[in-house]
Amino acid sequence: MSSFLHRKRASRCWVVLCRNPNAETQFVRSVLFSTLHEPQPRNLNKPPKPQNATISIESHRILDPGPCSFSPKTSKTLPGSLQNVKNSFASAKSSGFSSNLGLPMVKSLFGFHGDLSRCSLVRLFGTQAAQEPSTSDGLTVDRILNSEWPILTEEESDWKSHATAIAQSIHLIKKRLQWKKLLVRLDMLSVELNKPDLWNDPVHAGKISREHGSLMGKMKEVKAFEQELLEHVDMIKLAREENDVELESESMKALLEMRITSKEKETQALLAREQDPCSCYIEVQSGAGGTESNDWASMVMQMYKMWAQRRGYKMTVVDEMPGEIAGIKRATIKIDGEYAFGYAKAEVGVHRLVRISPFDSNKRRHTSFAAVAVTPILGDVSAHVQINESDLRIERFRSGGSGGQHANTTDSAVRIVHIPTGITATCQNERSQHQNKASAMAVIQARVDQLEMARQTQKNAQYSQSLTDITWGSQIRSYVLQPYRMVKDLRTNYEVSDPDSVLEGDLDGFILSYLSASLDKDEDDR
Amino acid sequence: MKLSLTPKLSTFLKPSLATNLRRSVCSSSLSRPPPTSLKPQSPLFLRPPIHSATSSDLQKWHDWAKTLASSIGSTFADSDNGPDSTLLCRELKWLIDDAIEEEDEEEIENDQRKIRLRVALEELYLLWKQRIQERRPFQYIVGCEHWRDLVLCVQEGVLIPRPETELIVDLVGDVVSDNEELREGLWADLGTGSGAIAIGIGRVLGAGGRVIATDLSPTAISVAAFNVQRYGLQDVVELRQGSWFDPLKDVEGKLAGFVSNPPYIPSDNISGLQAEVGRHEPRVALDGGVNGMDDLLHLCKGAAFMLKPGGFFAFETNGEKQCKYLVEYMENDAGGSFCNLSIVTDFAGIRRFVTGFHK
Numbered sequence: 001m002s003s004f005l006h007r008k009r010a011s012r013c014w015v016v017l018c019r020n021p022n023a024e025t026q027f028v029r030s031v032l033f034s035t036l037h038e039p040q041p042r043n044l045n046k047p048p049k050p051q052n053a054t055i056s057i058e059s060h061r062i063l064d065p066g067p068c069s070f071s072p073k074t075s076k077t078l079p080g081s082l083q084n085v086k087n088s089f090a091s092a093k094s095s096g097f098s099s100n101l102g103l104p105m106v107k108s109l110f111g112f113h114g115d116l117s118r119c120s121l122v123r124l125f126g127t128q129a130a131q132e133p134s135t136s137d138g139l140t141v142d143r144i145l146n147s148e149w150p151i152l153t154e155e156e157s158d159w160k161s162h163a164t165a166i167a168q169s170i171h172l173i174k175k176r177l178q179w180k181k182l183l184v185r186l187d188m189l190s191v192e193l194n195k196p197d198l199w200n201d202p203v204h205a206g207k208i209s210r211e212h213g214s215l216m217g218k219m220k221e222v223k224a225f226e227q228e229l230l231e232h233v234d235m236i237k238l239a240r241e242e243n244d245v246e247l248e249s250e251s252m253k254a255l256l257e258m259r260i261t262s263k264e265k266e267t268q269a270l271l272a273r274e275q276d277p278c279s280c281y282i283e284v285q286s287g288a289g290g291t292e293s294n295d296w297a298s299m300v301m302q303m304y305k306m307w308a309q310r311r312g313y314k315m316t317v318v319d320e321m322p323g324e325i326a327g328i329k330r331a332t333i334k335i336d337g338e339y340a341f342g343y344a345k346a347e348v349g350v351h352r353l354v355r356i357s358p359f360d361s362n363k364r365r366h367t368s369f370a371a372v373a374v375t376p377i378l379g380d381v382s383a384h385v386q387i388n389e390s391d392l393r394i395e396r397f398r399s400g401g402s403g404g405q406h407a408n409t410t411d412s413a414v415r416i417v418h419i420p421t422g423i424t425a426t427c428q429n430e431r432s433q434h435q436n437k438a439s440a441m442a443v444i445q446a447r448v449d450q451l452e453m454a455r456q457t458q459k460n461a462q463y464s465q466s467l468t469d470i471t472w473g474s475q476i477r478s479y480v481l482q483p484y485r486m487v488k489d490l491r492t493n494y495e496v497s498d499p500d501s502v503l504e505g506d507l508d509g510f511i512l513s514y515l516s517a518s519l520d521k522d523e524d525d526r
Numbered sequence: 527m528k529l530s531l532t533p534k535l536s537t538f539l540k541p542s543l544a545t546n547l548r549r550s551v552c553s554s555s556l557s558r559p560p561p562t563s564l565k566p567q568s569p570l571f572l573r574p575p576i577h578s579a580t581s582s583d584l585q586k587w588h589d590w591a592k593t594l595a596s597s598i599g600s601t602f603a604d605s606d607n608g609p610d611s612t613l614l615c616r617e618l619k620w621l622i623d624d625a626i627e628e629e630d631e632e633e634i635e636n637d638q639r640k641i642r643l644r645v646a647l648e649e650l651y652l653l654w655k656q657r658i659q660e661r662r663p664f665q666y667i668v669g670c671e672h673w674r675d676l677v678l679c680v681q682e683g684v685l686i687p688r689p690e691t692e693l694i695v696d697l698v699g700d701v702v703s704d705n706e707e708l709r710e711g712l713w714a715d716l717g718t719g720s721g722a723i724a725i726g727i728g729r730v731l732g733a734g735g736r737v738i739a740t741d742l743s744p745t746a747i748s749v750a751a752f753n754v755q756r757y758g759l760q761d762v763v764e765l766r767q768g769s770w771f772d773p774l775k776d777v778e779g780k781l782a783g784f785v786s787n788p789p790y791i792p793s794d795n796i797s798g799l800q801a802e803v804g805r806h807e808p809r810v811a812l813d814g815g816v817n818g819m820d821d822l823l824h825l826c827k828g829a830a831f832m833l834k835p836g837g838f839f840a841f842e843t844n845g846e847k848q849c850k851y852l853v854e855y856m857e858n859d860a861g862g863s864f865c866n867l868s869i870v871t872d873f874a875g876i877r878r879f880v881t882g883f884h885k
Contacts, residue, residue, distance in 0.1 A: 322612065395873060396689070396875075402845060403688075404872075405787075405789070405844075406795070407688070408686055408802040410609070410620070434674035434689075434692050437873075
């Protein structure tokens with residue numbers, strides 16, 4: 001976990017683009033390029049040439065932590081000099097400023113020419129700038145970030161180092177929370193909440209007010225964290241002025257504690273989506289290829305069972321269809337616990353195995369596939385899609401015969417088909433038909449809900465949830481046992497050379513790297 | 527285990543208290559207390575975990591039991607539609623669920639983890655042998671059947687409730703949901719066996735609703751009483767011993783509804799039944815006479831004078847032939863005293879139930 005975060009941080013590149021020494025208040029802009037590209041060090045030393053840049057503004061991603069941020073879409077209204085700066089962003093990126101460059105790299109690429117001052121930007125983005133908290137001497141979180149104070153280890157009692165580390169975390173947290181969108185959404189929800197006829201539809205009203213409350217909570221938490229940082233910095237400065245050693249060490253300690261909590265908050269921010277706290281179903285289906293594939297599917301399922309155990313989740317098998325000789329054709333398990341869906345959603349996709357098959361007498365190497373789907377179980381019953389009984393076909397597997405009093409079987413498997421969507425669910429692991437039906441019904445409900453969410457997402461693309469798509473298609477990870485040993489995530493390039501540990505459920509590295517990559521790459525989502 | 531036991535019920539585990547409690551069960555029942563001479567067997571999952579075994583010994587038993595189950599393959603399924611080894615392995619898992627006491631703190635003895643059991647390890651060997659070699663029904667082995675959301679105790683002499691029959695409770699639930707007179711009325715379950723339907727209905731009726739459950743067999747009555755008590759329904763479900771309508775003379779024409787799963791298998795079919803059923807379950811609960819309709823027809827005749835106007839009935843049958851025959855009978859021979867007759871299929875697609883209302 002911590003090593004992962006370290007990896008993440010090391011891949012950042014801080015580009016300070018412009019600094020206007022003449023402006024009344026200096027402002028500095030920082031850009032965070034955190035991409036999934038392979039590094040391209042050969043271009044490192046080439047300075048960008050803004051006048052030649054022709055790359056579309058929309059094609060690059062600007063990350064901006066600050067109050068006076070501008071979005072690419074405002075480009076038309078910006079004065080020419082800023083346009084140049086923006087082009088330089090594009091060329092900086094195109095000329096290869098990418099990951100793995102280490103810590104603060106590029107300084108003061110451009111100065112400002114003249115007329116652009118903070119005021120004009122403040123006018124453009126006034127509301128946010130007005131709320132910007134600062135210390136008594138005007139230090140803001142952004143300016144801490146942009147001061148490029150070196151980050152030392154936690155043992156070093158250096159307030160600048162602590163403050164910078166915390167400010168970086170805040171920056172990352174905001175990005176992961178999709179801060180800008182969150183604020184826009186909050187505004188929208190506030191408008192909605194203030195409508196006098198809101199409570200005419202109590203279900204809708206409840207939904208709105210819950211979402212508002214939840215987003216507000218997240219927003220306030222970050223703001224409070226920022227505020228706390230600045231207060232401690234103030235205290236340290238004050239303590240130094242007053243020569244109050246005790247106060248200084250206390251504040252230093254508080255900063256250090258914040259620095260440690262901020263790491264936890266970074267991880268929490270990865271799981272900030274509405275469904276992330278939910279329990280979930282994990283379904284594994286074997287690909288074509290008979291016994292070897294079925295065996296692989298059961299290995300994948302075992303991996304998730306052990307992962308769930310490691311995380312302290314409760315695991316129940318809902319449905320399991322064994323293969324003829326070994327393994328499983330299909331299985332569904334239910335994972336109960338906080339954030340089960342938030343983590344498990346990173347596993348959706350096709351998992352590939354390469355090994356010498358124990359089922360092949362000629363000892364040939366085989367490639368097998370298993371598909372994984374993950375479905376959240378919405379805790380909020382009112383959010384469930386209403387399912388009509390008449391839309392369901394409930395079937396009982398029974399090996400012929402007259403049934404009823406003729407047969408005494410403990411097999412009471414039930415299959416339910418939701419006719420309008422074609423979604424099916426089977427359950428045979430409960431001891432009564434009624435319970436099997438209830439379990440299968442819960443799976444149907446969750447899948448129908450998920451489908452509806454996907455539909456809503458498409459409709460409402462600006463607040464999209466790209467992760468919940470039920471995509472079976474894309475291959476996400478490769479597990480190679482022979483001729484070499486490696487597990488590699490094809491989305492993040494995260495890899496581990498010990499497949500056994502992964503197959504024993506040590507998945508968190510993969511999960512967290514994917515979650516942060518998928519959030520951190522959406523730079524324009526901020 | 528699905529059912530959480532109230533502290534009061536767990537005292538059933540102590541044999542010394544059981545007699546006292548049973549007396550109180552009976553006295554708190556309604557007018558006619560069922561015979562108390564029979565004491566139902568305690569199901570495995572309710573027995574105290576007074577036995578123990580090392581994890582390796584238990585593992586040995588498990589391996590043996592699994593091998594035995596696997597050796598069956600589809601032999602039983604091919605011969606009489608019995609369980610195959612996949613199902614037997616699932617039963618084995620459930621047997622372990624019922625037999626083992628899960629506990630947080632582990633007892634370690636000579637580097638071996640001690641596992642607390644509700645039954646001695648030797649008996650586990652015996653029980654599984656009975657399951658496979660004698661085809662003793664799994665539900666008699668563990669002494670319970672999971673039925674709907676209930677865990678009902680069963681033992682030899684009492685029919686094991688079938689999954690199909692769960693639907694009767696849903697049918698009743700549907701008719702009472704929008705009919706207060708039926709919801710708060712008096713119901714009857716004839717031939718209640720373990721009390722399954724009576725308990726199921728007792729839980730979907732309103733606060734004023736009552737159920738009288740009858741059975742010819744004293745064993746069934748005592749097992750049903752135990753189950754009724756376990757679900758705290760002794761003020762809702764009254765047990766009466768006797769044949770069909772005999773114990774119901776005082777409520778003629780007063781029933782809001784009555785339901786039954788009477789014996790309906792034609793006598794000729796009994797010998798060819800699946801071994802678990804034919805060799806172990808009570809014939810009196812299965813054999814419905816030459817064409818299997820003896821008791822169903824008796825019930826149909828009784829429905830007209832037992833039900834009050836607007837009253838509902840639901841019977842389980844052997845399948846399409848019996849359903850059609852009954853509907854025809856009630857439309858024509860019963861003098862037009864019924865309406866809204868319908869046939870309901872079970873989840874396997876077999877026409878299983880006949881329902882209707884008294885005019």
